[in-house]
Amino acid sequence: MLAKVWARVRRVGCALALTVYAALGLALLILSVVSLALIVVWVGLPLIMVCVPAQRALANQHRRLAGWLLGAPIRSAYLRVDERGLVARPVALVRAASTWRDLSWLLVNSSVGLALSIGAIVETVFDLLLFLPGSVLLTIDAHLIRGMLAPSERAELAKRVQDLTESRAETVDTQAAELRRIERDLHDGAQARLVSLGMSLGLAEERLEADPSQARQLLAEARAANSQALAELRDLVRGIHPPVLADRGLVGALQALVLATPLEVELVSELSGRLPAPVESAAYFAVAEALTNVIKHSTATRARIELSRPDARLLVHVSDDGLGGADPANGTGLRGIARRLSAFDGRLEVSSPTGGPTVLSME
Amino acid sequence: MRVVLAEDHAQLREGLIRLLEAHDFDVVEAVDNGPSLSRALLEHRPDVAVVDVRLPPTFTDEGLRAAIAARREIPGLPVLVLSQYVEQLYARELLADRRGGVGYLLKDRVFNVAQFIEAVRQVAGGGTAMDPEVIAQLLSRRVADQPLAGLTPREREALELMAEGRSNAAIAARMFITEKAVAKHTNSIFSRLGLPPSEDDNRRVLAVLAYLSDR
Incomplete structure (x- = not known):
């Protein structure tokens, strides 16, 4: 009962909000038209830089409200505008198809939409007071918003192409950087050790008869160089693809990782069977990076890793009881995680209020 | 002392056989894959087995699994596991039955022949030999x-x-x-x-x- 009343109260609020937004939209529409007209005397250009983002924000607010009313979220698919110039950027914004779509929607929303939402206020208030069945006007308004603002298939595809192009470029960059690092590590590490090993062996061979005790010492040095080369190769291999990941899959490798972590870590997994190798690898390194962050920054005493597979997705949560305040914009580690995941259309969400706890959700 | 050896890399296998036989071990069988290892362990019931973790056909932790399975059949069967890398997880699995006679060493430790042979003897005698890195x-x-x-x-x-x-x-x-x-x-x-x-x-x-x- 109380819940029903509350739902109705919220619909009143929604109608009020839509009315206020529609009025704001009217003002924005006028400002936008003026800005467009003023482009000829240049003044319009900076105004456009303000108007278009405002339109998008307002449209997104409408998408959110209408999505809530209709019980199904409405996506937005604005292409990123990469142009940076003082002239180039506004021009690109004006040329974007979405800008004109938003403008025509503003026109409709400030007339029909405004009328509908004012009507809806009256209607929802009556619904609330007299317990009438439902508010038609509000629903019509929501349908109107969805009809005009839901992205077309074409727009969604264009957005997806843009996202994929970007993530592919990042993946290629990351891989190139990795290969450079491996090359450098091999060159400075194992390769150099093997050279010194060869030298020790050569000298030992030469000294074998003349000075057996020195030869013995050289052989011992060769053995040490050999051990070091192996240790360095081992570390390198671990960084490329941990053997335990190949042996045991994601869950086993994470168990091994947890054992080697100086923290109380709980691992909860709903996974059965193996995942595709690249996904396992990306998820493993993402969790490893996350745990490193926990140890380095959070002063947490315990952490928790949760793995689940709703539908065909892989969800990974890493949480801790530390200080919080993690910011993906600041940490190269978190950015690295996001980059690794982007190659698989994956996403990273960080919730880390100051004071903790920090929760990383990877999908 | 009778030894079963499992190592898929031919050169290393020959090297280990030479090394063990030079120290009065009798290598009764040297195998190069997991299924053969399982069979050899049950058939020969050696005094100690020296086993590489990674073996064909899967090239994962075949050797370790075979060794643990064999110890389930023959409790306390002494096994020394060699590996290019050490994982605590594996050490733990090997030690899980708490019967001893278990070793887990990096392959590098073979370089120090005296210490390696000591470790093999230790394991054969029911003791443990864990790699310093573990x-x-x-x-x-x-x-x-x-x-x-x-x-x-x-x-x-x-x-x-x-x-x-x-x-x-x-x-x-x-x-x-x-x-x-x-x-x-x-x-x-x-x-x-x-x-x-x-x-x-x-x-x-x-x-x-x-x-x-x-x-």
Whole structure:
């Protein structure tokens, strides 16, 4: 009962909000038209830089409200505008198809939409007071918003192409950087050790008869160089693809990782069977990076890793009881995680209020 | 002493056979894959098996799995596992049955022939031989734990050597102290870990490792 009343109260609020937004939209529409007209005397250009983002924000607010009313979220698919110039950027914004779509929607929303939402206020208030069945006007308004603002298939595809192009470029960059690092590590590490090993062996061979005790010492040095080369190769291999990941899959490798972590870590997994190798690898390194962050920054005493597979997705949560305040914009580690995941259309969400706890959700 | 050897890399296999036979071990069979290893272990019931972790056909932890499975059939079958890398997880699985006769070493340790042969003998005798790297990982992980945080550096050193499977005499020689001093260290370690003192060398090591890996 109380819940029903509350739902109705919220619909009143929604109608009020839509009315206020529609009025704001009217003002924005006028400002936008003026800005467009003023482009000829240049003044319009900076105004456009303000108007278009405002339109998008307002449209997104409408998408959110209408999505809530209709019980199904409405996506937005604005292409990123990469142009940076003082002239180039506004021009690109004006040329974007979405800008004109938003403008025509503003026109409709400030007339029909405004009328509908004012009507809806009256209607929802009556619904609330007299317990009438439902508010038609509000629903019509929501349908109107969805009809005009839901992205077309074409727009969604264009957005997806843009996202994929970007993530592919990042993946290629990351891989190139990795290969450079491996090359450098091999060159400075194992390769150099093997050279010194060869030298020790050569000298030992030469000294074998003349000075057996020195030869013995050289052989011992060769053995040490050999051990070091192996240790360095081992570390390198671990960084490329941990053997335990190949042996045991994601869950086993994470168990091994947890054992080697100086923290109380709980691992909860709903996974059965193996995942595709690249996904396992990306998820493993993402969790490893996350745990490193926990140890380095959070002063947490315990952490928790949760793995689940709703539908065909892989969800990974890493949480801790530390200080919080993690910011993906600041940490190269978190950015690295996001980059690794982007190659698989994956996403990273960080919730880390100051004071903790920090929760990383990877999908 | 009869040995079954499993190593898929031909050169390494030949090298190990030569090395073992030079030290009076009798290599009754040398195999190069997991299924053959399982069969050989059950068929020969060797005094000790020297096993590479990674073997065909899967090239994953085939050797380890075969060794653990064989120990389920023949409890306490001495197995020394060799690997290019060490994982605490695997050490723990090997030690899980708490029967001893288990070794887990990096392949590099073969370079020090005397020490390697000592480790094989130790395992064959029902003792343990854990790679120093496993011990180091265990100890670094346990730094935050109260009981171990209280150990002095010398005690820690003694614990490391003990976990590697060394006798009090060997620890004394390594640390340049008397056996009596070693006994003092070990007793202090045990009292800190809350373990009752015991005369049996291997049981002590196992108890320490079990304590370290279980918590």
